[in-house]
Amino acid sequence: MTDLLIRIFIGSGDPDNSEVRQKYGFLSGIVGIVLNICLFIGKLMAGVFSGAISVIADALNNLSDAGSSIVNMVGFKIALSPPDHEHPFGHGRAEYVSGLVISFIIALMGVELAKSSIEKIIEPQELEFSTFTFVILILAVLIKLWMFFFNRKLGKKIDSVSLRATAIDSISDTVATFAVILGILTGVFFKVNIDGYIGVLVSIFIIFSGIKTAKESLSPLLGQMPDKELVGDIKSMVCSYEGIIGIHDLIVHNYGVGISYVSFHAEVSSGTGLSESHTLIDKIEKDFKSKFDCVVTIHIDPVDIEDEETVRLREQVKNIVKNIDECLSIHDFRIVKNPAGHSLIFDLAVPYKFRLSDIQIREMTLTEIRTLDKNATAVINVERQLAELD
Numbered sequence: 001m002t003d004l005l006i007r008i009f010i011g012s013g014d015p016d017n018s019e020v021r022q023k024y025g026f027l028s029g030i031v032g033i034v035l036n037i038c039l040f041i042g043k044l045m046a047g048v049f050s051g052a053i054s055v056i057a058d059a060l061n062n063l064s065d066a067g068s069s070i071v072n073m074v075g076f077k078i079a080l081s082p083p084d085h086e087h088p089f090g091h092g093r094a095e096y097v098s099g100l101v102i103s104f105i106i107a108l109m110g111v112e113l114a115k116s117s118i119e120k121i122i123e124p125q126e127l128e129f130s131t132f133t134f135v136i137l138i139l140a141v142l143i144k145l146w147m148f149f150f151n152r153k154l155g156k157k158i159d160s161v162s163l164r165a166t167a168i169d170s171i172s173d174t175v176a177t178f179a180v181i182l183g184i185l186t187g188v189f190f191k192v193n194i195d196g197y198i199g200v201l202v203s204i205f206i207i208f209s210g211i212k213t214a215k216e217s218l219s220p221l222l223g224q225m226p227d228k229e230l231v232g233d234i235k236s237m238v239c240s241y242e243g244i245i246g247i248h249d250l251i252v253h254n255y256g257v258g259i260s261y262v263s264f265h266a267e268v269s270s271g272t273g274l275s276e277s278h279t280l281i282d283k284i285e286k287d288f289k290s291k292f293d294c295v296v297t298i299h300i301d302p303v304d305i306e307d308e309e310t311v312r313l314r315e316q317v318k319n320i321v322k323n324i325d326e327c328l329s330i331h332d333f334r335i336v337k338n339p340a341g342h343s344l345i346f347d348l349a350v351p352y353k354f355r356l357s358d359i360q361i362r363e364m365t366l367t368e369i370r371t372l373d374k375n376a377t378a379v380i381n382v383e384r385q386l387a388e389l390d
Contacts, residue, residue, distance in 0.1 A: 002150050005031070006157075015158045016293075018080050024158045025076030025095075028151055028166060032069030035147060036062045039140050046133040053120045054180040054199040055133065057113040058140075061173060061206065064109045068102040068169065072162050075099070079256055092256010099162035099217035106169055107210030110203045117199025124193045137181050144174040161220060165213040172209035176202040225352075226252035230292075231387050234262070237291065243268055243280050245303050248331040248349060250387040260294035267331065270302035301332055310335055313344060313372075320368040324361065327351050329389075341375025348382045349389075358382040 009027050013020035043059030046052075075098020081091040148170035155163030183198030231250065238247050245267040253261040266284070268277050281298045288296045304310045314333045321328040333346040350361060362380050369378050 001146070002153050005150075006154075021158045021160070022076045022080050024154050025160070025163070026073055028154050028163055029069045029073035029076075031150065032072070032147070032166065033066050035143055036066035036069065039143060040066065042136045043140060046130075046136040049130055050133045050184065051125055052133075052180070052184060052195050053116050053125075054183055054195050054202065055137070057116050057199055058173075058177055058180050058202070061109050061113065061176065062140075064105050065169060065173065068105050068166065071098050071101045071105070072166060075101075075162055089255040089261070090259050092259040093221060095160065095162050095256060096217050096221045099165040100214060100221070102162065102165050102169065103210045103213035103217055105210075106172070106213060107207050110206030110210060113206065114200055114203035117196045117203055120196030120199060122196075124196060126193070133184070134181070137177055137184075140177045141174055141181070144170050144177065148174060161217055165217060168209055168213055172206055175205060179205075220254055223253070226250075226254075226387050228388060231389060234264070234288075234292070235389060237288070238264075238266060238284060241280065241284055243272060243277075244284075245269065245305070246331070248301075248329075248347075248389060249299075249383075250389055252387060260292070261297075262288070262292070262294055263297040263299070265299045265301045265331070267301045267303045269306070270304045271306055272302075304334065309337075313342070314346075316372055317344065317346065317365075317369065321348060321365060323368075324364055325354070325356075327354070328361070341373060341377060343377045343379060344369060345379040346381070348380050349385050350382055351388065352384050354384075 005027060010020065010023045013023070015021065015024065039062040040059050043055055043062060047055035047059055075095050078094035078098075079092050081094075083090045148167050151163050151167035151170060154160070155167055179198050179202050183194050187193050187195065230252070234250065235247060238244055247264050247266050250264040251262070255261070266281060268280070277300050281300055285296050285298055288294075310333075313335060314330075317330055317333065321330055327350075329349045330346045331349065333344070336343040336345065348361065348365060350358070354361070356364075362382055365380055366378050369376055
């Protein structure tokens with residue numbers, strides 16, 4: 001069914017294309033609005049007939065979902081807007097904002113449901129079971145389950161945070177409605193009114209779903225580590241060029257899906273002429289934009305690979321930091337030679353979640369360097385990596 005809707009309303013366009021992405025977002029939104037309004041009407045009628053607060057609350061939850069679908073569509077529309085004077089990096093992050101708004105709506109409905117459910121616990125009312133109510137709720141479970149798979153598939157196709165949030169909301173609704181069904185059946189067959197208690201449990205589930213969705217939407221807004229696969233592709237591509245020794249200080253800024261700005265330092269031999277190095281870096285930048293469809297800025301770092309003593313000391317220091325931990329690495333290594341003892345100057349790259357502090361790492365490294373040469377000094381700049389290159 002999902003593939004049929006995609007063929008009818010979207011076709012075979014490239015999911016990475018901004019206009020095609022908007023079509024995916026609009027398809028999800030229209031389907032969500034239509035189905036959630038139908039579910040709201042059906043559940044509201046069932047709730048009124050049965051007198052079950054949990055059913056009425058579930059109906060209101062579906063109404064909020066229809067509103068979430070509208071927010072989603074607006075988010076995709078804004079995200080497609082071109083860059084302007086105030087927003088030169090475009091409006092792609094509006095999609096993340098819409099996901100965040102949806103998460104607040106989910107959490108708010110959970111809070112309102114909790115209030116109504118507690119009132120029902122304090123002043124319980126007798127429930128009236130009807131086949132109509134039962135059928136409506138079973139249909140609602142099946143429809144929401146389909147919407148979960150529908151939005152999850154669309155979200156995967158275009159790598160959308162907001163559509164994944166919508167999918168999570170759908171599965172939350174499925175569980176909530178199923179819990180309502182169990183509550184009603186318990187009241188009918190065991191004569192125990194747990195309608196209010198079921199409502200509280202459902203509300204807690206909905207609130208936690210909203211919090212989880214908010215975290216997923218906030219992460220790209222605040223800035224996050226680039227995907228390991230992307231980092232690996234970048235490193236492999238750049239290091240495949242003759243003349244490139246290695247890269248470090250990689251930073252990826254994400255301004256929305258398909259809108260990225262990348263910068264890193266590329267190591268070249270210090271013996272290579274400036275003009276030749278510039279020509280090489282210029283070619284990499286053009287090829288990079290063609291392959292990854294993003295803007296890249298590359299800084300040239302000269303590395304002395306001809307001086308035997310520099311090469312020897314660099315390898316020894318590499319081994320020292322690797323012995324401390326395999327995830328550590330060095331770059332920008334150079335030495336200042338003098339008769340009293342060489343000064344080793346380098347940057348030591350450390351993962352953010354490393355077990356040792358910067359001071360501990362620096363002291364351990366310096367101690368090991370002095371075992372090589374007691375007169376040697378070291379100027380060590382410990383830096384936390386913004387991308388996991390090693």
